[in-house]
Amino acid sequence: MSAAVTLPLSPAEARRVLYQLTLARVFEERVLKLVSDGSIRGTTHPYVGQEAVAVGACLALRPDDLVISTHRGHGHLLAKGGDPKRLMAELFGKATGYGGGKGGTQHMADFAIGHLGSNGITGGGIPIGTGAALSAQMRGSGQVVAVFFGDGATNQGTFHESLNLAALWRLPAVYVCENNLYAMSTPHHEACAIEHIADRAAAYGMPGVRADGMDVLAVAAAMRPAVERARAGRGPTLIECKTYRFLGHSKSDQRVYRSREEEATWRDRDPIARLRAAVLEQALVSSAELDAIARDAVAVVDEAVTFAQSSPFPELQDVTAGVFSDDPCAS
Amino acid sequence: MRELTYWQAVQEALREEMVRDPRVFLMGEDIGVYGGAFGATRGLLAEFGAERVRCTPISEATIVGAGIGAAVTGMRPVVEIMFMDFVTLAMDQIANHAAKFRYMYGPQARVPLVIRTPAGGGRSYGATHSQSLEAWFLHVPGIKVIAPATPADAKGLLKSAIRDDNPVLCVEHKLLYATTGPVPDGDVTEPLGQAAIRREGTDVTLVTYSYYVGVALQAAEALARDGIEAEVVDLRTLVPLDTETVLDSVRKTGRLVCIEEGTRTGGVGAEIAARVAEEAYEYLDAPIRRVATPDIPIPFSPVLEDAALPKVDGIIRTVTELLQR
Numbered sequence: 001m002s003a004a005v006t007l008p009l010s011p012a013e014a015r016r017v018l019y020q021l022t023l024a025r026v027f028e029e030r031v032l033k034l035v036s037d038g039s040i041r042g043t044t045h046p047y048v049g050q051e052a053v054a055v056g057a058c059l060a061l062r063p064d065d066l067v068i069s070t071h072r073g074h075g076h077l078l079a080k081g082g083d084p085k086r087l088m089a090e091l092f093g094k095a096t097g098y099g100g101g102k103g104g105t106q107h108m109a110d111f112a113i114g115h116l117g118s119n120g121i122t123g124g125g126i127p128i129g130t131g132a133a134l135s136a137q138m139r140g141s142g143q144v145v146a147v148f149f150g151d152g153a154t155n156q157g158t159f160h161e162s163l164n165l166a167a168l169w170r171l172p173a174v175y176v177c178e179n180n181l182y183a184m185s186t187p188h189h190e191a192c193a194i195e196h197i198a199d200r201a202a203a204y205g206m207p208g209v210r211a212d213g214m215d216v217l218a219v220a221a222a223m224r225p226a227v228e229r230a231r232a233g234r235g236p237t238l239i240e241c242k243t244y245r246f247l248g249h250s251k252s253d254q255r256v257y258r259s260r261e262e263e264a265t266w267r268d269r270d271p272i273a274r275l276r277a278a279v280l281e282q283a284l285v286s287s288a289e290l291d292a293i294a295r296d297a298v299a300v301v302d303e304a305v306t307f308a309q310s311s312p313f314p315e316l317q318d319v320t321a322g323v324f325s326d327d328p329c330a331s
Numbered sequence: 332m333r334e335l336t337y338w339q340a341v342q343e344a345l346r347e348e349m350v351r352d353p354r355v356f357l358m359g360e361d362i363g364v365y366g367g368a369f370g371a372t373r374g375l376l377a378e379f380g381a382e383r384v385r386c387t388p389i390s391e392a393t394i395v396g397a398g399i400g401a402a403v404t405g406m407r408p409v410v411e412i413m414f415m416d417f418v419t420l421a422m423d424q425i426a427n428h429a430a431k432f433r434y435m436y437g438p439q440a441r442v443p444l445v446i447r448t449p450a451g452g453g454r455s456y457g458a459t460h461s462q463s464l465e466a467w468f469l470h471v472p473g474i475k476v477i478a479p480a481t482p483a484d485a486k487g488l489l490k491s492a493i494r495d496d497n498p499v500l501c502v503e504h505k506l507l508y509a510t511t512g513p514v515p516d517g518d519v520t521e522p523l524g525q526a527a528i529r530r531e532g533t534d535v536t537l538v539t540y541s542y543y544v545g546v547a548l549q550a551a552e553a554l555a556r557d558g559i560e561a562e563v564v565d566l567r568t569l570v571p572l573d574t575e576t577v578l579d580s581v582r583k584t585g586r587l588v589c590i591e592e593g594t595r596t597g598g599v600g601a602e603i604a605a606r607v608a609e610e611a612y613e614y615l616d617a618p619i620r621r622v623a624t625p626d627i628p629i630p631f632s633p634v635l636e637d638a639a640l641p642k643v644d645g646i647i648r649t650v651t652e653l654l655q656r
Contacts, residue, residue, distance in 0.1 A: 066404070100437055103436060103437075108436065111439045119428065124423055124427060127392055127395070127400065128396045129400060131400020131404075132400035134401050135405060136404065138401070145400075157392060158423075161393035164390070165390060165393055165397065322433060322437065322438070325440075325441045325496040325497050326496065
């Protein structure tokens with residue numbers, strides 16, 4: 001296992017980053033249990049293994065910067081500072097969830113923290129994030145938008161249209177591709193004739209950067225100049241984070257399309273284990289503190305589950321409310 | 332009252348709203364120097380500059396998607412899709428995102444986005460430049476649809492649409508742009524969701540919208556010469572649909588003909604007919620009839636296109652048959 005980290009961290013930063021990574025991991029593993037035991041209905045797309053991308057990207061953002069997320073979005077919401085309780089409650093379909101139970105795992109947003117929404121359409125968020133960047137530019141807000149999407153989305157028209165437009169108008173966007181090597185079951189090399197998605201940036205006149213998506217600090221290091229460039233009005237960047245989802249595409253995926261050996265190779269590069277090893281090696285954080293971080297994350301997730309379980313379901317009469325914003329009895 | 336063309340009325344609505352609210356901006360293909368494919372944005376680039384009159388590449392999905400992103404973050408974009416046929420390219424953004432955000436994300440999500448688009452045939456533009464696809468949007472909860480028939484409504488309804496916190500699709504018929512009509516001076520808006528009686532009558536209700544209001548009025552005048560008094564209801568807004576005005580009219584006349592340019596199956600007329608059948612069946616003296624384009628793509632040849640699209644004489648024939656029952 002490589003313990004190399006690419007940036008120095010203060011002990012406090014190291015604890016914070018490790019906490020965020022661990023929270024995303026513990027949250028997602030708990031969600032899977034709750035899906036298995038029937039507490040959570042529907043499907044879920046676990047983020048386990050990819051945590052370094054969301055956490056690393058958000059490290060480079062200001063609190064008022066914006067992100068737009070994907071179907072695999074729980075980690076993005078948590079990394080941007082979302083409330084684990086409201087997130088868990090939404091997964092339970094409860095009234096206290098982000099969308100009052102009307103959105104579910106793939107459809108939740110928290111505009112107050114700059115999270116513009118996860119969504120269930122591959123590539124669907126890319127133009128919307130681009131428009132948010134246009135808005136930031138027109139309002140002179142100084143905000144930057146991190147637009148998250150997977151490798152599969154880069155074969156959709158919206159990716160190409162949006163990158164072209166953003167480069168043309170020098171929009172303050174950073175396009176963060178989480179290349180986890182598979183679009184559901186389709187390997188990247190069967191869907192795209194070039195190896196590196198970052199190389200596509202050349203076609204739009206923007207920098208294309210490859211980052212180790214299993215190293216939170218490498219992701220942050222790639223993001224920082226891109227965010228700076230965007231904020232300075234010099235336009236967007238495409239960052240390809242090479243990463244891996246340790247689990248299936250969604251809850252029912254038996255992963256017949258890839259080998260257990262390949263999975264083991266990537267698990268050896270677990271972003272949390274890597275960072276833990278590195279901070280221990282540099283004596284930034286003690287192993288007792290690391291244990292405390294893990295316990296804190298578990299406690300927060302426990303609390304979120306309790307909150308979700310004890311929250312009420314939405315009122316049935318609200319099923320038809322809230323389609324339009326001027327609906328007076330909208331949830 | 333002064334007379335304006337329909338395109339001038341659209342342009343005046345855009346101009347007034349851009350002056351009134353700095354958050355309003357325009358985005359679309361060839362809307363700048365060119366003035367839009369049908370001239371509705373003529374002169375606005377010179378007046379407001381390229382920051383607020385933004386010519387885009389040919390990227391319909393991203394034009395609409397960027398409109399959504401700008402709308403949810405505090406702007407009020409008005410985007411133009413050059414031909415209504417091209418909303419197909421943006422359908423995911425419209426149906427899965429713009430229309431659903433409010434319901435899925437809750438009250439924090441407001442999408443004050445207007446999508447303007449020219450619809451309809453009559454110009455031999457062929458099957459991919461002549462469609463009237465508005466009925467699709469009646470089946471997507473979360474987006475309002477306006478279809479103004481007159482210059483005054485083009486201005487008043489569009490101004491309301493721009494001020495609305497929901498996504499609104501504004502369907503403008505190509506054949507209307509050059510038509511003229513009185514438009515009140517100043518900041519006059521028309522409320523969304525209110526139909527208008529364009530002609531009073533006692534024998535049959537003709538329900539329609541957009542370009543076909545004029546066609547229906549022509550048919551009504553011809554019918555009047557034979558002593559048949561048709562009431563013409565202009566829906567003006569398809570979502571929300573003013574069912575009450577339609578029902579009141581049908582309760583008075585006892586007969587209903589729904590007229591539209593879109594194809595017949597699953598059309599706007601089918602929805603009107605169903606609502607009337609549900610709510611006012613006992614008032615009907617004859618079956619409900621629909622006048623629409625048959626279920627075909629719009630053909631190119633002028634004679635075939637003419638044969639495909641609903642006409643005054645088809646409406647007259649339908650009404651006459653209905654009154655003989």
